[in-house]
Amino acid sequence: MAVYPIVETFYSIQGEGLYAGAGAYFVRLFGCPVKCPWCDTKNSWTGKPNLSLSSDEIANEASLSSCDFAVITGGEPTIHPLQELIDAFHERGIKVHIETSGYMPKNIEADWITLSPKLHSHTHESYLEAADELKFIVSSEDEISLYLEKFGGYLRGKKAVFITPEFSKSRDAELLNSICETVKLYGSPLRAGWQLHKCFGAI
Ligand SMILES: Nc1nc2[nH]cc(C(=O)O)c2c(=O)[nH]1
Numbered sequence: 748m749a750v751y752p753i754v755e756t757f758y759s760i761q762g763e764g765l766y767a768g769a770g771a772y773f774v775r776l777f778g779c780p781v782k783c784p785w786c787d788t789k790n791s792w793t794g795k796p797n798l799s800l801s802s803d804e805i806a807n808e809a810s811l812s813s814c815d816f817a818v819i820t821g822g823e824p825t826i827h828p829l830q831e832l833i834d835a836f837h838e839r840g841i842k843v844h845i846e847t848s849g850y851m852p853k854n855i856e857a858d859w860i861t862l863s864p865k866l867h868s869h870t871h872e873s874y875l876e877a878a879d880e881l882k883f884i885v886s887s888e889d890e891i892s893l894y895l896e897k898f899g900g901y902l903r904g905k906k907a908v909f910i911t912p913e914f915s916k917s918r919d920a921e922l923l924n925s926i927c928e929t930v931k932l933y934g935s936p937l938r939a940g941w942q943l944h945k946c947f948g949a950i
């Protein structure tokens with residue numbers, strides 16, 4: 748049975764994306780080769796994991812909560828062999844959402860895929876095609892244009908494409924205004940994104 752390096756597991760509300768506001772069981776796996784300078788979970792790739800848990804141990808703990816779905820995040824969770832963990836959740840009737848940057852080629856089947864490609868890192872085509880929703884994390888107006896130039900060909904058919912301010916810029920009036928103007932200009936599937944859990948003081 749696979750054992751996973753864990754930063755933390757917790758039951759909270761999904762703070763991001765189309766499922767924002769729903770109860771979700773989070774599994775934050777350790778390790779990320781992408782190393783974004785503004786990463787808000789640097790403890791997921793610096794230092795060491797806090798514990799190791801098997802797929803059954805993780806899914807058993809989640810099944811004690813009332814969650815409909817688990818969110819496997821990181822770090823970059825897809826550097827680990829995830830299918831066994833996904834199957835363990837499914838055996839217990841829990842759906843699985845994955846948060847990835849698309850760093851690895853897609854080799855898993857999940858119920859929902861949130862892809863947050865990064866401008867400085869390679870994004871595998873397989874995730875760009877399969878993702879249910881996209882999330883562009885932006886630090887400046889220029890980055891909004893760069894994301895749309897680089898990934899504009901993949902927006903069609905997505906359930907939503909969020910443009911979300913990087914957390915230290917989440918009160919930057921100029922950047923927020925640029926996000927609103929971009930959404931107004933292009934329309935669907937673009938949406939202004941936000942981190943709801945941080946407004947609620949949740950993890
Ligand atoms: N509440 C909550 N929702 C989240 N959605 C995506 C998260 C992530 O860190 O990937 C996250 C997170 O860290 N907390």
Ligand code: SF4
Nearest residue numbers: 779781782783786822
């Ligand atoms: S891909 Fe995600 S976890 Fe990895 S450094 Fe970037 S923001 Fe942090």
Ligand SMILES: [Mg+2]
Nearest residue numbers: 787788820950
């Ligand atoms: Mg987070």
